[in-house]
Amino acid sequence: MYAADGVGLAANQVGESLRVFVYDCPDDDDRRHVGHVVNPRLVEADGVVLRGPEGCLSLPGLEAGTERYDHAVVEGVTVDGEPVRVHGSGWFARCLQHECDHLDGGLYVDRVKGWRRRRVMWQAGRSAWGRGGEGARY
Numbered sequence: 001m002y003a004a005d006g007v008g009l010a011a012n013q014v015g016e017s018l019r020v021f022v023y024d025c026p027d028d029d030d031r032r033h034v035g036h037v038v039n040p041r042l043v044e045a046d047g048v049v050l051r052g053p054e055g056c057l058s059l060p061g062l063e064a065g066t067e068r069y070d071h072a073v074v075e076g077v078t079v080d081g082e083p084v085r086v087h088g089s090g091w092f093a094r095c096l097q098h099e100c101d102h103l104d105g106g107l108y109v110d111r112v113k114g115w116r117r118r119r120v121m122w123q124a125g126r127s128a129w130g131r132g133g134e135g136a137r138y
């Protein structure tokens with residue numbers, strides 16, 4: 001995750017069939033959130049729906065305006081088995097939703113509609129490599 005300047009990473013992105021993700025992500029107040037969740041469940045995703053640039057370490061060089069709730073709560077356990085409840089707002093809420101999608105087999109592009117989807121799919125066909133855009137990568 002750090003090597004690719006990402007702010008979140010799910011285990012299945014690196015070939016591990018585990019329900020785990022890690023994060024080191026700021027929220028919209030620039031507060032840094034660092035941690036991990038084992039067996040995460042997205043228990044709240046609500047508030048305002050915001051479209052923001054979103055990228056993914058599994059789709060390098062691509063990003064698209066993606067709608068996400070600006071508030072999310074994930075429950076799970078730590079690596080030591082302690083219950084954990086993680087609250088996210090803004091960018092961090094986006095990260096939590098993105099990583100939960102990964103563990104359910106989804107990618108952010110599955111949530112992109114219309115011309116944004118056509119554009120990102122065109123970009124995917126044009127260049128599978130390189131870096132682009134200003135959005136955070138998870």
Ligand SMILES: [Zn+2]
Nearest residue numbers: 056057058138
């Ligand atoms: Zn991702």
